[in-house]
Amino acid sequence: MPTTVRTATHRHYLMCRPTYFTVSYAINPWMHPENAVDTELAIAQWERLRRTYLDLGHEVSLIEPVPGLPDMVFAANGAVVVDGLAFGSRFRYLERMPEATRYLEWFRTHGVEHGVRDAYLPLAVAEGEGDLLTTPDRILAGTGFRTDPAAHRELAEYVDRPVVTLHLVDPRFYHLDTALSVLDEHNVAYYPEAFAPESRQVLADLYPDAVLADEADAVVLGLNAVSDGRNVVLPVQATGLAGRLAERGYQPVPVDLSELRKSGGGPKCCTLEIRPSHVEGRVENG
Numbered sequence: 001m002p003t004t005v006r007t008a009t010h011r012h013y014l015m016c017r018p019t020y021f022t023v024s025y026a027i028n029p030w031m032h033p034e035n036a037v038d039t040e041l042a043i044a045q046w047e048r049l050r051r052t053y054l055d056l057g058h059e060v061s062l063i064e065p066v067p068g069l070p071d072m073v074f075a076a077n078g079a080v081v082v083d084g085l086a087f088g089s090r091f092r093y094l095e096r097m098p099e100a101t102r103y104l105e106w107f108r109t110h111g112v113e114h115g116v117r118d119a120y121l122p123l124a125v126a127e128g129e130g131d132l133l134t135t136p137d138r139i140l141a142g143t144g145f146r147t148d149p150a151a152h153r154e155l156a157e158y159v160d161r162p163v164v165t166l167h168l169v170d171p172r173f174y175h176l177d178t179a180l181s182v183l184d185e186h187n188v189a190y191y192p193e194a195f196a197p198e199s200r201q202v203l204a205d206l207y208p209d210a211v212l213a214d215e216a217d218a219v220v221l222g223l224n225a226v227s228d229g230r231n232v233v234l235p236v237q238a239t240g241l242a243g244r245l246a247e248r249g250y251q252p253v254p255v256d257l258s259e260l261r262k263s264g265g266g267p268k269c270c271t272l273e274i275r276p277s278h279v280e281g282r283v284e285n286g
């Protein structure tokens with residue numbers, strides 16, 4: 001029986017329809033350009049995800065997809081927004097580099113109406129919420145495959161919040177959001193084996209009550225989940241993790257994104273959270 005009652009808080013997400021989704025290059029071990037991709041199915045699965053957020057009462061904004069940028073559907077990589085400040089992206093691989101301007105421009109054009117007061121282009125490689133996961137107390141920042149530790153320092157300075165560097169060691173879990181999920185203000189779920197020993201220790205110290213995932217959960221990208229504090233939208237295949245979340249009072253909300261997984265992405269990859277300056281209970285000036 002769940003012992004804790006969890007509270008959902010209203011969220012605002014940015015998403016990008018997978019109109020031009022395909023797997024035409026390989027920049028992570030999930031991607032096999034020789035295998036067929038069903039773009040129509042990817043769109044239908046993505047539509048279900050968007051619908052799921054709307055049904056949960058959240059707001060979803062859309063950015064226009066661009067032909068020739070098949071991974072642009074993974075909006076999480078476009079930026080990380082902390083307290084109304086959009087820290088943009090600088091992609092590791094050539095194939096995705098043009099996405100950065102699209103997302104930065106979106107925040108420069110539409111940011112103000114959504115409570116985003118500035119947008120910044122980092123100097124070091126940074127792949128948005130793929131590697132930079134926000135909590136009220138700190139930002140958990142992954143490195144090892146994509147985001148450069150220099151970007152962790154840039155982010156800490158830009159948003160004035162502590163950034164904790166975590167080292168990823170398993171190429172299947174190349175972005176932090178494939179190995180760790182922020183569940184609420186104080187807790188996370190993660191797959192310990194995806195992290196270097198010293199980072200595992202850091203996580204164990206920071207989150208003694210974390211929900212631990214096993215390899216079966218991780219290999220279906222179960223940790224690529226989106227939580228509103230109560231409802232946790234996660235891949236339907238991650239049944240073990242769903243059970244453990246339910247035991248802890250969270251409400252698992254399964255979705256099937258099997259087609260997008262062919263590119264190494266799940267629900268969280270498709271979802272960039274817009275956090276305006278007035279949320280998270282931070283004290284404002286004036």
Ligand code: ARG
Pocket residue numbers: 027028031071074076077096129130131175177178263264265266268269270
């Ligand atoms: N094919 C994309 C890449 O390798 C997938 C990105 C998934 N996004 C994420 N936030 N993990 O960059």
